[in-house]
Amino acid sequence: MLKILKVVSLSLVLGMLAGLSSGNASAQLIEDVDLRIKDSQAIVNIKFSLPVHYLRHFPVSKGGDLQIYFDIVSSGSDVEVRSVDETRKSPPSKLVPAFTMVVHDLNTQPRLSIQFDRVVEYEVRAGAGNRSFILTMPVNAAEGAGEPLPDLPEVPEVLPDGAAAPDNNVPEAPPAGVPADSPTSK
Secondary structure (H helix, E strand, C coil): CHHHHHHHHHHHHHHHHHHHHHCCEEECCEEEEEEEEECCEEEEEEEECCCEEEEEEECCCEEEEEEEEEEECCCCCCEEECCCCEEEECCCCCCCCCEEEEEECCCCCCEEEEEEEEEEECEEEECHHHCEEEEEEEHHHCCCCCCCCCCCCCCCCCCCCCCCCCCCCCCCCCCCCCCCCCHHHC
C-alpha cells in the first residue's frame, strides 16, 4: 500500500510540474534599458521582451513628457505580457536627465510614456529587430555635461636603456610678428 501511495504521489507531483511548464509564461514588456555615449550623443536603448512595431511619438523633438505609441507584434511564443502598467526608472547618469518610463494601455493602444525631470531635445526611432526603441539626445543638454574633466596626473618619461633623452635645449621661437633674424628674437 505504501509503495502505491509513493507512486501516486510522485505521479501527482510530476503532473503538476508538467502543467506548470506547459502554461503561458508571464513577462514584463521592458526587458532592459541601457545608456551609452557616442559622438556627443546620449543613446538610450529601451529593449523589449517581445517584438514591437513603432507607430509614432509626441511631441516630435522636444519636451518633458514623451509619448511613444506602438503595437505588440505576434511572435508565436508562449510569452504573455502582463496587462498592468509597468514602470521603470532610467539608469543613473550625470550625462542625461533622469526619466521614468511607464507602459500603458497594453490591451487597447500600447503606449510608452517617458517623463523627464526637465525639458530635453531628443530623437526617437525603432531599433533593430523590432525589439527596441532608440532615444537619442545631446549630451550637452544634460546637467554636468559641461563640467571640465579632471587633470591627468603627470607621469615621468621612461626611456629604454641606451636611448638618448630628448634635446630640451632647443632655442625658443621668436614671439609672433617678430622676424627670426631681428635682434629682439635672440
